[in-house]
Amino acid sequence: MYHRIDPVLPVIVGFLQVFLTMGAQYWQLRNPDLGRAPLTWWGYALLLVGPLALALRRRAPVAALVVTLIATSVYLLLDFAYGPVFLSQIIVVFNAVMSGHRRTAWLSSGAFFLFVIAYATWFIPHRASLFHHTAVAAYLLLTLTVAEFYRMRRERLAERERVAREEARRQASEERLTMAQELHDVLAHNISLIHVQASTALHILDDHPEQARTALSTIKQASKDVLTEMRGVLSLLRDGAPRSPIAGMAHLSDLAERSGLRVTLEVTGQERPLPAGIDRAGYRIVQESLTNVSRHAPGSRVTVRVAYAAEEVTVTIEDDGAGTARAEAGLGSGNGIPGMRERAAALGGSLTAGPRPGGGFRVEARLPLPPSTDQKEPN
Structure with missing residues (x-):
């Protein structure tokens, strides 16, 4: 150099x-x-x-x-x-x-x-004299010792800066992966919903025009929602850009209405604000599960249960498998359930998914909650 x-x-x-x-x-x-x-x-x-x-x-x-x-x-x-x-x-x-x-x-x-x-x-x-020799040795050793001290100090500072850069790079990579997962979930759900509703509208357009109108309205709302959510996710790339808080457990009822499915939402326990990661993960798990129902068993009845406990929140999605519409081929990505498991595991929780004994499919996620700061200690 x-x-x-x-x-x-x-x-x-x-x-x-x-x-x-x-x-x-x-x-x-x-x-x-x-x-x-x-x-x-x-x-x-x-x-x-x-x-x-x-x-x-x-x-x-x-x-x-x-x-x-x-x-x-x-x-x-x-x-x-x-x-x-x-x-x-x-x-x-x-x-x-x-x-x-x-x-x-x-x-x-x-x-x-x-x-x-x-x-x-x-x-x-x-x-x-011996004092002269000792003084020369001391002068040389002092010079070398001070130099070694500053060398080690500079290396420690350089290592600290390197670790800080690596940590910043790691955090940036994690943020990119999170954004990619968010975009996947947003697009997979809404595009699948649009596809299913468009197929339904085409199928009943001649015989049941009013029902076709309802399907087209659902498509319009789904396209608007996907644009809004994508805008919210991509706004993270701009400093200070606000993000719309639509991916949370408080918006499950809106998600159920937009899904085009017959969804029943049941909430038990003391409902309360959740940490951002758990709140978003629970919402996305329900969203992915409804997407899977739209893909593989459209028209089925779906029950979404959210149970709040002191140490965890449990989200259960069940469908009866008695779909009244034909499943669309070629919509499955093969990553829905593994992706949901990864979300739950990243938060220290677990997720199980499989067929129900009486027919249909069941997804259950258990997400641990941090200790509540407002709980009072016993006297």
């Missing part, structure tokens, strides 16, 4: 190394026992090698590290003023760790430490 050269840091570090070394030289030359030599053009050049290498620290972090350490070592061997020259080295070691070259940074720092021990033992007039 291309990295542009940032000249600001090299200029600042070069300025500090040159002028701070000049200040250090003033005091170190006054002590002949230190054995320091005055700066020459070689010394100034070596002081600027490290800052120049910093300009390439992003493009070539290992090369910048090696060049800086070599220049610092040569500078020490020439006995110039001791101290400020290490500023560049701190930065390149830190940069090498942060850029992922941890082993190189640790090995090169260890090699430099051994060089300093040898230099302070055999190449200066007075052998350095």
